[in-house]
Amino acid sequence: MEGAEAERPGSSRSRRPDWPGWSCCAAAAAGFAVCLVGWLRGGGTLSLPWVPSLDLRLSFAFDGLAALYSLLATGVGVLVFAYGTRYLRQHLVEDGRPLSEGRRFWPWMGLFAVAMVGLATATDLVLVFVFFDLTAVCSYFLIGFDRERREARTAALTALLVTIVPAVALLVGAVLLYSAYGTFAIPELVARVGPGTTTTVAGLLIAVAALAKSAQVPLHFWLPRAMQAPTPVSAYLHSAAMVAAGVLVLGRVHPLLARSELVLVVLLVVGLTSIAVGGVLALGRDELKQVLAYSTISQYGYVVTLYGMVGAAAAGAAAFYVVVHAVAKSALFLSAGAVTTATGEDRLSRLGGLGRRTPVLAAATGVAAATLAGLPLTGGFFSDELFFGAAKEHGPVLTVASVLAAGLTFAYIGRYWTRLFLGPLSTAPGALSRVLLVPVVVLALVAVVIGIVPSPITALAQDAGAVSHAAPVTLSPAYHLDLRGTNVMALAAWALGGLLLAAAGLRDRASRLVATAGDRLGPRRAYTATVIGLRRVSDRLHDWETRDLRSSIAAVLVPAGALAVGAFAVTPVTQAFAVGPIAGTDWLVLPLLVLVGVATLVAARTRERLGIVLALAAVGFGLAAVYALRAAPDVALVAVLVETMLSLVFLAALARLPGTEPHREHGRRRGQRWRDPLVAAVSGLGAFVVIWGYLSEPRETPSVAAEQARLAPAAHGQDVVTVIVADFRGLDTMGEITVLLIAAVGVATLLRRGRLW
Amino acid sequence: MTDPETPPGPTVIVRVVARLLLAPSVVVAVALIVKGYTKVGDGFAAGMVVGLAVALNAVAVGAHRAEAALPVLRHAPHAAVGGAFVALASGFFPVALGEPVFSHRPGPDEEVVSVGTAELMTAVSFDVGIFLLVVGVVTVLVHQLAEPDQEPPT
Numbered sequence: 001m002e003g004a005e006a007e008r009p010g011s012s013r014s015r016r017p018d019w020p021g022w023s024c025c026a027a028a029a030a031g032f033a034v035c036l037v038g039w040l041r042g043g044g045t046l047s048l049p050w051v052p053s054l055d056l057r058l059s060f061a062f063d064g065l066a067a068l069y070s071l072l073a074t075g076v077g078v079l080v081f082a083y084g085t086r087y088l089r090q091h092l093v094e095d096g097r098p099l100s101e102g103r104r105f106w107p108w109m110g111l112f113a114v115a116m117v118g119l120a121t122a123t124d125l126v127l128v129f130v131f132f133d134l135t136a137v138c139s140y141f142l143i144g145f146d147r148e149r150r151e152a153r154t155a156a157l158t159a160l161l162v163t164i165v166p167a168v169a170l171l172v173g174a175v176l177l178y179s180a181y182g183t184f185a186i187p188e189l190v191a192r193v194g195p196g197t198t199t200t201v202a203g204l205l206i207a208v209a210a211l212a213k214s215a216q217v218p219l220h221f222w223l224p225r226a227m228q229a230p231t232p233v234s235a236y237l238h239s240a241a242m243v244a245a246g247v248l249v250l251g252r253v254h255p256l257l258a259r260s261e262l263v264l265v266v267l268l269v270v271g272l273t274s275i276a277v278g279g280v281l282a283l284g285r286d287e288l289k290q291v292l293a294y295s296t297i298s299q300y301g302y303v304v305t306l307y308g309m310v311g312a313a314a315a316g317a318a319a320f321y322v323v324v325h326a327v328a329k330s331a332l333f334l335s336a337g338a339v340t341t342a343t344g345e346d347r348l349s350r351l352g353g354l355g356r357r358t359p360v361l362a363a364a365t366g367v368a369a370a371t372l373a374g375l376p377l378t379g380g381f382f383s384d385e386l387f388f389g390a391a392k393e394h395g396p397v398l399t400v401a402s403v404l405a406a407g408l409t410f411a412y413i414g415r416y417w418t419r420l421f422l423g424p425l426s427t428a429p430g431a432l433s434r435v436l437l438v439p440v441v442v443l444a445l446v447a448v449v450i451g452i453v454p455s456p457i458t459a460l461a462q463d464a465g466a467v468s469h470a471a472p473v474t475l476s477p478a479y480h481l482d483l484r485g486t487n488v489m490a491l492a493a494w495a496l497g498g499l500l501l502a503a504a505g506l507r508d509r510a511s512r513l514v515a516t517a518g519d520r521l522g523p524r525r526a527y528t529a530t531v532i533g534l535r536r537v538s539d540r541l542h543d544w545e546t547r548d549l550r551s552s553i554a555a556v557l558v559p560a561g562a563l564a565v566g567a568f569a570v571t572p573v574t575q576a577f578a579v580g581p582i583a584g585t586d587w588l589v590l591p592l593l594v595l596v597g598v599a600t601l602v603a604a605r606t607r608e609r610l611g612i613v614l615a616l617a618a619v620g621f622g623l624a625a626v627y628a629l630r631a632a633p634d635v636a637l638v639a640v641l642v643e644t645m646l647s648l649v650f651l652a653a654l655a656r657l658p659g660t661e662p663h664r665e666h667g668r669r670r671g672q673r674w675r676d677p678l679v680a681a682v683s684g685l686g687a688f689v690v691i692w693g694y695l696s697e698p699r700e701t702p703s704v705a706a707e708q709a710r711l712a713p714a715a716h717g718q719d720v721v722t723v724i725v726a727d728f729r730g731l732d733t734m735g736e737i738t739v740l741l742i743a744a745v746g747v748a749t750l751l752r753r754g755r756l757w
Numbered sequence: 758m759t760d761p762e763t764p765p766g767p768t769v770i771v772r773v774v775a776r777l778l779l780a781p782s783v784v785v786a787v788a789l790i791v792k793g794y795t796k797v798g799d800g801f802a803a804g805m806v807v808g809l810a811v812a813l814n815a816v817a818v819g820a821h822r823a824e825a826a827l828p829v830l831r832h833a834p835h836a837a838v839g840g841a842f843v844a845l846a847s848g849f850f851p852v853a854l855g856e857p858v859f860s861h862r863p864g865p866d867e868e869v870v871s872v873g874t875a876e877l878m879t880a881v882s883f884d885v886g887i888f889l890l891v892v893g894v895v896t897v898l899v900h901q902l903a904e905p906d907q908e909p910p911t
Contacts, residue, residue, distance in 0.1 A: 633797040641805035645812060645895075652816050652902075714865040716876055722799040726880040726887075730848050730859035733883075737890050741841050744894045747901050756834035756897055 020106035021085035028077035028113055035074055035117070039067035039460070045123075055178070059185055060121040064463020068319055069120035069248050071460070076240035076330050077113045079439035083334050084109070084232035086435035090341055091230055095146070105145055109236070112138035116241045120248060125174035125184045128249060129167065132213070136164045139242050143229040155228040162222040162527065163242075166212035170249070173205030177256075190255040190470055199256065203263040206253055214246025214300045217274045221524035223297055227289040231337025234289055238296055239329035244322060247303045251318065255470040258310050267308030272401055274301030277514070279408035283415065283500075284511025286347045288336040291416050292329065295372070298409065299325045302387060305402075307468070309394045316465030316473040317386035323457050324371060324379040324450060331368035331443035335361055338436040339420065342429035348416070353425035361437060362421040364444035369417040371447040373410040373497065374490060379450030379457065381490070382477035388486040403493045410497025411507065418501075454478075554679040561686030568689050578696035585629045592629070596622040604680075609654055617647040634721035775810075775817035779827075782810035790888055791875040800884035804891025811892075812899050820903030830896055837893025844886030847879045 038044070043062035050056040062070075088102050112135060119131035137160070144156030178184055180198045193199055215223035223243065227234055237243070250257070250267070257263045278298030285291045303325075306318035338361060339354065340346045355362040367378060374384030384406055391402035450457050454477045465473035480487060500507050519525070545555040582590070596619050603615035620643035628636035708728055709720045717723035725733050748756045786806045789798035811830065814823040824830050851860040861880045863869055870877045 634799070634802075637798055637802050638805070641802055641809060644809055645805065648809070648812050648816060649902075652812075715861070715880070716863070716869045716878060717794040717880070719794060719796055719799075721797075722794055722884070723880070725799055725801070726794075726883050727859060727861055730861075730880075730883065733887065734844060734848050737844060737887055738841065740894050741837055741890060744837060744897045744901075747898060751901050756837075757831055757900060 018085040018089060018102060020102065021081060021088065024106050024110045024113075025078055025081035025085070027110065028074045028081055031113070031117065032071060032074035032078060035062075035067060035070040038062050039064075039071070039463075043067065050124075050127075055182075055184060056126055057124055057185065058127060059124045060118075060127075061123045061187070062121055063467050064460065064465070065248070065251050065319070065467040066121040068323065068460050068464040069244065070117045072240050072244065072323060072326050073113055073116035073120065076236065076326055076443075079442055080232050080236040080240075080330060080334070081109065083235070083337075083436060083439040084230075086433050087232055087337055087341065088230065090433075105142070105230075108138045108141045109232075112142065112237065112241065116245065119245055123186045123252075125177070125186060125189075125253075126171070127184075128186075128252070129171045129174060132167050132170060132209070132245060132249065133164060135242055135245055136160055136167065136213075139163075139226075139233075139237050142233040142237060143226045145230055145233065146228065149228070151225075152228040155222075155225040158527070159222045159226045161531070162219055163213050166209045166219065168209075169205040170209035173202040173209075176202040176205070186252060186256075193256050193259060195259045200260040200262050203253075203257045203260045204266065206249065207257060207263055207266060210246040210249040211270055211304065212246070213249070214243050214304065215274075215297050216246070216270050216301060216304055217277050217297070218523040220274060220278065220297045221522065221527065224290055224293040227287070227293050231289070231333060231340070234292075235330045235333035235337065238293065239333055240326035243296055243300055244326060247300055247307070247318070247322060250304065250307045251315075251464065251468040254307055254315065254468040257307070264308050264310060267304055268398075269308075271301045271303070271305030271308050272405070274298060274304065275401075275405040275408070276301075277518070279405065279412055280511050280514045281518070282412040283408070283507055284515060286349050288339065288346055288348065288351075288416075288420075289333070291348070291412065292332055292336060295332075295409070295412060296329060298405075298412075299329065299372070302405065305398075305405075306387065306390055309390055309398065311390065311393060312465065312469050312471065312473040313386065313393060313475075314390040315469035316461050316475040317383070317390045318468065319461035319464035320386050320457060320475065320477070321383045323461065324383040324447070327443050327446050327450070328368045328371035328378075328380065331440050331447070332365065332372070334436070334443070335365040335368065335440045338432060338440065339429070341436060342432045343427045344430075345427050348419045351420055351426055352423040353421070354429060355421035357425070357429050358432060361432065361440065364437075364440045365421065366417055367444035367447055368440075369413045371451075372413045374406055374493070376479065377448065377451045379447050379454065381451060381479075382454050382458075384490060384493070385477055385486045386475060388489040392485050392489070399489065403489050403496065406490070406493035407496030407500065410494055411500035414497060414501045415507075550676060550679075554675075557683035558679055561683035564686035564690045565682070568693060577692055580696070589626050589629050592622050592626050596626075609657070613647060613650040613654065616650070617643060620646065634719065772817045775813045776826075778813060779810050782806050786888065790881070790884055791873070794876050794878075794881055794884075795874060800887030801891055803884075804888045804895070807888075807892045808895030808899075811896050815899045815903055820900060824900065830900070833893045833896035833900065835893070836889045837897060840886045840889025840891075840893055842886070843889060844883050847883035847886055850879070 039062070043064070043066070045059070045061040047057050047059040050058045060066075084105075088105055089099060092099055092101055115131050115134040115138060119128060119135065122128045122131055140156045140160040143159050144152050146152040174184060176198055177189055177193065180202075181189055181192045183189060183192070212219040223238060226238060229237070257267070275298045278294045278296070278301060282291050282294035282298060285294060299321075303318045303321050306314045306321065336346075339351065339358075342358070343351060343354075345351050371378040371380035374380040387406075388399075388402055391398040458475050458477060462473050462475055465475070545551055599615045599618035599622060603612050603619065606612055606615065620639065624636045624639035624643060627633075627639055708724055711728075712718065712720045712723045715723050715727045717727070744756070745754070748754055786803035789803035789806065790800055792798065811823070814827070817823075818826070847861075848859050852858055861878055861883075863878055875881065
């Protein structure tokens with residue numbers, strides 16, 4: 001137990017290193033090393049039975065695609081976690097929160113990294129779904145880390161709903177494929193699946209889940225909102241990991257998607273729209289992280305577009321693009337966080353001229369921005385070159401679209417960097433911790449190294465592309481000093497971007513126009529309306545159900561009775577309702593039942609509390625006597641005991657009630673008088689019909705009960721009920737008595753703050 | 758209960774009967790368990806019998822007085838949790854031997870050692886666990902619900 005004193009910011013203990021953070025960092029580094037060795041050794045597969053009755057297996061494959069995304073998740077993870085150790089502390093100190101809140105942060109970060117690696121390696125569709133949702137759950141807690149702020153909470157909920165509800169489509173698609181082809185394993189599906197309606201529908205469903213995760217239009221609006229998250233979360237989840245999960249799934253199941261023209265067209269359209277919407281909106285945003293969020297939407301649009309074009313070049317280019325983008329975008333997020341930490345401002349309009357004060361940060365951010373813009377000597381040049389190359393193979397429309405897209409990227413990222421680091425100084429930055437700077441520099445260096453020696457990433461992208469394309473892929477990114485097609489396209493894109501950068505007025509007006517249109521007609525509005533509507537319906541149902549005790553009881557009894565009556569209405573009932581002969585002890589049972597009936601009426605009619613309790617006790621003891629006569633002494637014994645206890649509890653409760661008798665509330669609405677008898681009639685009739693039907697059903701097949709009675713002596717018992725309770729159904733009994741213990745703990749928690757005694 | 762000397766409600770007869778019923782109820786409970794596997798009744802019923810006696814005492818003389826008169830009642834939480842563990846151990850020990858849960862010993866074809874009518878087998882120890890748990894839970898509930906508004910003196 002650490003006292004509040006130990007956690008006060010500035011005290012000696014608060015300067016201790018953030019051990020959970022650094023251990024996450026070390027674990028990520030170890031994971032990176034393991035993944036690297038695994039990839040260099042050629043990978044491998046692992047398949048364990050999971051739920052054999054459902055054909056589910058825990059199948060993992062460490063192939064090229066898995067290696068690429070695992071290396072990204074762990075590699076970027078190392079840097080982001082290191083950055084986070086410092087950032088989180090500063091963040092908490094600034095908000096005046098105890099440092100111990102960091103304990104809520106790192107487990108989710110670590111679990112997220114694990115889920116990402118699991119998703120990258122999973123080759124069973126249901127397993128993919130599980131990891132997919134696991135990342136969403138982690139992201140919910142990470143985005144909502146600043147849980148005191150309402151915006152953070154709504155942002156977290158939006159991200160969760162928009163990614164997890166479409167994820168159900170992934171499961172539906174998986175089940176569709178399973179029902180048609182009898183397997184959840186992706187490699188086997190790739191071998192078996194042919195073109196057809198099932199393939200198209202399943203492919204579309206899986207694509208919807210993946211596109212929502214990758215924040216593609218029209219389900220993109222969760223990502224800009226999710227910028228409420230602390231910067232390390234944005235840098236990790238919204239560049240290298242969570243958003244990448246969507247395109248990872250696309251890459252994993254791409255051979256299936258490629259069997260359907262329609263799915264490919266959808267991918268192309270969605271990808272190009274996302275590039276345009278994300279890019280244009282990024283042009284006009286003022287908040288740093290908002291610009292980057294829209295940029296992410298746009299950049300993953302590139303990858304989705306590449307998956308929409310079929311071919312070896314496109315598959316390889318998509319993989320290459322993911323790596324380069326993740327490196328550049330996490331650097332940009334981390335630098336945005338560093339700028340905000342140093343200056344306390346998070347808007348472009350209040351920042352500027354930081355280049356002279358923080359030259360290292362400016363240079364590193366510049367490299368990252370150049371990478372996004374696709375300038376030479378950065379990895380971005382090659383990723384754009386491969387993108388242009390793939391687009392060129394698919395006709396003039398895509399060629400022009402790709403040039404426009406690259407021009408847009410050049411413009412918004414150029415605007416971002418120049419506004420931030422050039423021009424007159426607006427807000428003077430404070431001192432910048434080295435831990436916040438080094439990860440940005442390292443990522444920028446990686447981008448430059450890829451720009452000079454692309455061969456390692458090329459090899460990785462070739463391996464990953466081979467999985468998505470289901471055939472070997474060869475990429476040959478290189479600098480060519482001639483006017484070949486891709487070079488011309490790159491030059492055209494830069495020129496276009498430069499023009500957009502210069503024409504500030506036109507650019508801002510266009511961006512504002514699109515933003516307004518999006519706010520008016522966009523999917524976010526539909527989402528908000530849906531959430532509000534659902535909440536209203538739920539509130540109304542809840543109010544109606546819990547208005548008073550009678551409503552609560554009716555809410556249980558009426559549906560149960562109606563269901564029973566409905567079930568009997570549609571079941572053939574020629575033999576079901578027989579009246580058997582009356583003989584022997586039945587002559588004793590009948591008057592007992594009459595007594596029970598009279599007692600029930602008394603309980604319903606009397607107004608004296610004591611009378612109600614005694615009448616109910618009479619009902620219970622009368623039924624216990626019936627059990628005893630019907631040769632069920634065990635049930636009768638328990639019934640007597642429970643009935644006694646109940647009567648005792650009622651009497652003890654009566655002693656505590658105020659002395660006045662209950663009176664009917666005045667001014668009840670018309671019709672309410674008939675409500676209670678009606679509810680009672682429906683539920684009572686339902687129960688009556690069920691029991692009558694059950695008792696008159698002739699038993700032809702040997703029942704379970706008879707079998708258990710036969711086996712009881714073998715279990716060394718003569719009392720069948722006891723043997724069933726303690727042996728045949730022992731596990732059920734165990735569960736029931738555990739519930740008893742939990743109930744006691746619950747009562748203790750409610751009444752005495754958890755003290756059992 | 759304003760005056761602890763003369764609690765309202767239960768008459769002297771109820772109080773005396775409640776007091777007198779305690780010992781017989783335990784005897785009945787033991788009998789129910791011991792004969793449980795061959796005759797009517799099981800651990801749950803036995804636990805309810807003792808629980809009823811405890812509850813009757815609480816109603817008759819008030820929970821605090823009843824607990825003061827029977828200090829052993831303060832071990833009710835231990836009985837509940839201990840009973841859960843006894844039941845758990847009796848049901849799940851076969852897992853350690855690689856068998857399905859609730860494979861009671863002695864097995865179907867084996868000889869059972871009996872002491873009088875009590876059979877020494879894990880099914881009966883499971884029943885004993887249920888008995889302890891039910892007694893413990895009922896006593897705890899009586900204790901909790903008896904004076905919910907007051908914090909007991911610590």
